[in-house]
Amino acid sequence: MNSSSLPARPVYTQVTHAVARAADMATQAYGQGTFSVGGTLLDPLGNELKAIHNNVVVNGLTHDPTAHGERQLIDWYYAQLAQGITLPPPAEMTIVTSLDPCCMCTGAILAAGFKVVSGAFDDFAGINYNRQASFPSLSPGLRRQAQTRYAYPAVTGSARGFARPATGTALSAPFAAGQTVDQADVALCQALFQATVNQVKNTINTDLAADQLHDPATLPADDPLILALKAIDPAALTYRAPARGLPDAGLAPHLQAAARVDLTQGGSGNAVALLDPFGNLLLCMPGHEHVSPLQTAFMRLTRSYAALREQLINNPAIGAEKTRRYLGHPKHGTWVFAKGPDDSARSLMELGAFGSTMEGAVPSENPVPLQYVVPGMSPTALTAWCQQLPPFYSRCVVVNPLQVQSQALIAAMTPTL
Numbered sequence: 001m002n003s004s005s006l007p008a009r010p011v012y013t014q015v016t017h018a019v020a021r022a023a024d025m026a027t028q029a030y031g032q033g034t035f036s037v038g039g040t041l042l043d044p045l046g047n048e049l050k051a052i053h054n055n056v057v058v059n060g061l062t063h064d065p066t067a068h069g070e071r072q073l074i075d076w077y078y079a080q081l082a083q084g085i086t087l088p089p090p091a092e093m094t095i096v097t098s099l100d101p102c103c104m105c106t107g108a109i110l111a112a113g114f115k116v117v118s119g120a121f122d123d124f125a126g127i128n129y130n131r132q133a134s135f136p137s138l139s140p141g142l143r144r145q146a147q148t149r150y151a152y153p154a155v156t157g158s159a160r161g162f163a164r165p166a167t168g169t170a171l172s173a174p175f176a177a178g179q180t181v182d183q184a185d186v187a188l189c190q191a192l193f194q195a196t197v198n199q200v201k202n203t204i205n206t207d208l209a210a211d212q213l214h215d216p217a218t219l220p221a222d223d224p225l226i227l228a229l230k231a232i233d234p235a236a237l238t239y240r241a242p243a244r245g246l247p248d249a250g251l252a253p254h255l256q257a258a259a260r261v262d263l264t265q266g267g268s269g270n271a272v273a274l275l276d277p278f279g280n281l282l283l284c285m286p287g288h289e290h291v292s293p294l295q296t297a298f299m300r301l302t303r304s305y306a307a308l309r310e311q312l313i314n315n316p317a318i319g320a321e322k323t324r325r326y327l328g329h330p331k332h333g334t335w336v337f338a339k340g341p342d343d344s345a346r347s348l349m350e351l352g353a354f355g356s357t358m359e360g361a362v363p364s365e366n367p368v369p370l371q372y373v374v375p376g377m378s379p380t381a382l383t384a385w386c387q388q389l390p391p392f393y394s395r396c397v398v399v400n401p402l403q404v405q406s407q408a409l410i411a412a413m414t415p416t417l
């Protein structure tokens, strides 16, 4: 099958129409009560292959903290390839998004190699938060790549605040017929997002504080919550760190086993574990990168844990109260990477996805929620990089991965990575 066999869809050769389409998807997101962001994926002729909106929130619950429009479009693209559908290479595909991509989506876009056209700016979490297309959050290599892939088309109109000159790379195919955006289209993208973002955050901010959580290891082995957890990872609750946020060498066999699987599934041998505030191992996972560069261990783990909580909350035999009490919000937990971030697009995506998963500031009594065993880059350079991320990540969440304290865990993992 090739792209011409897909069902007939609209064709966009004027960028303002494509931005209007992204705004239309953002409007649908608004109706769903999720972050009002949408986008469309176009082939080199402007054929719409897929339009989608943010799906972080479904029925008032966090459904998938990584379900941003752009990330979903890229996963959709790779899912088509996995089904044998032939599509143009990523370098020829354009994502038109209602809002400037966040760090997670930028990492995904650059890892895959798509082109992007942005409607509204996002001064808090957008990769172009300074509006100058200078991308201070990116390493020199990624910055050069973004400067050839990210377009912020000129916006025409008289209203103050929306008209703007073109910045970023010049628009290329498929927008031969119109390269400026009407201010009404950008105004809709921006107003929809800004007017609703805090309301959406408040909707999902209903989790318990850490001191209200109960230890899942005290539940009987045949409790449905435990069975659901172990159905995802049979090793769940078989390891307990000696103290909150302080994993020791007992975690090594779990990370090593997952890292070995990661290698056979297209990854570089990374793995990630999630510990709860009692120190219990909840889940440990490899990536699935032979399907898509987006399916790293961290991306899979954060999505799996969110899906588990949603499924249990919606299960009348378990429900919201019990789920929230025994399987707390991941901001109370500790994420342990076998290998720490390096300066790749995938690492940017994961740091961004961590920020999206936290949904806001991490509680101060959980000072090191993000840890790694073996460094992927110099710890000083990593901290400096994180301080350059857009304000949401550097000042609100304060993304700052640190190496685990246990020398025994480091010694156990280092020879295997």
Ligand SMILES: O=c1cc[nH]c(=O)[nH]1
Residues within 6 Å of the ligand: 035, 037, 038, 053, 054, 067, 068, 069, 070, 099, 100, 101, 102, 105
């Ligand atoms: O879907 C979304 C939400 C926020 N930021 C994005 O880039 N996409």
